[in-house]
Amino acid sequence: MKVVAFNGSPRKDGNTGFALNTVGEELKKAGIEFTVIHVGNKTIRGCAACGGCVTNQNERCVIANDEVNDWIQKMKEADGILLGAPVHYAGIPGTMKSFLDRAFFAATVNGPMMRNKVGAAVVAVRRSGGVATFDSLNHYLMYAEMIMPTSNYWNVTHGLQPGEAIKDEEGSQIMRVLGKNMAWLLKVLAAGKDHVEPVLPEAKILTNFVRD
Numbered sequence: 001m002k003v004v005a006f007n008g009s010p011r012k013d014g015n016t017g018f019a020l021n022t023v024g025e026e027l028k029k030a031g032i033e034f035t036v037i038h039v040g041n042k043t044i045r046g047c048a049a050c051g052g053c054v055t056n057q058n059e060r061c062v063i064a065n066d067e068v069n070d071w072i073q074k075m076k077e078a079d080g081i082l083l084g085a086p087v088h089y090a091g092i093p094g095t096m097k098s099f100l101d102r103a104f105f106a107a108t109v110n111g112p113m114m115r116n117k118v119g120a121a122v123v124a125v126r127r128s129g130g131v132a133t134f135d136s137l138n139h140y141l142m143y144a145e146m147i148m149p150t151s152n153y154w155n156v157t158h159g160l161q162p163g164e165a166i167k168d169e170e171g172s173q174i175m176r177v178l179g180k181n182m183a184w185l186l187k188v189l190a191a192g193k194d195h196v197e198p199v200l201p202e203a204k205i206l207t208n209f210v211r212d
Contacts (some may be wrong), residue, residue, distance in 0.1 A: 002033035008096025026179025082182035090129030
């Protein structure tokens with residue numbers, strides 16, 4: 001099994017990276033392959049709302065001048081997905097959000113590709129806005145019908161300068177517990193695949209509340 005993590009921080013080795021790797025160490029101890037892809041230092045434009053990924057049905061966003069389509073395939077190949085972000089104005093940094101908007105929409109309308117995979121999110125924050133950002137990341141996982149492991153608190157750690165999060169002992173424990181629970185859930189799902197019939201996806205119903 002393998003988990004792919006996406007680091008939405010401009011800093012590869014900042015506190016978001018520390019949080020992701022703390023989770024990843026527990027996954028690796030459980031024999032699960034773990035890799036981190038650095039998103040936050042890239043130039044990624046937002047979704048153009050063109051509907052091309054719906055029409056083409058080729059598991060791709062029509063914007064092809066960045067790495068988003070490669071990352072969509074990495075997500076497809078993985079058993080679990082871990083999203084990590086720092087806090088910018090109590091929300092997800094713009095580059096990370098542009099990636100998530102495009103990747104999750106293309107994946108949802110082409111399959112859905114992420115359904116029943118294990119997904120979790122972690123956040124690094126200086127002071128406030130961590131839970132709001134954590135909630136925003138979880139929106140993608142929930143819309144994609146992913147299965148979410150938990151920890152013993154919300155998945156937020158604190159620190160400003162790179163390396164400061166290691167001083168947040170509770171935050172570090174949260175990430176360790178998340179890693180252990182994520183590894184356990186991945187193994188339980190793998191063990192049950194041959195014994196429990198999967199729930200078939202339903203066609204999406206779209207209801208608009210404005211009527212002619």
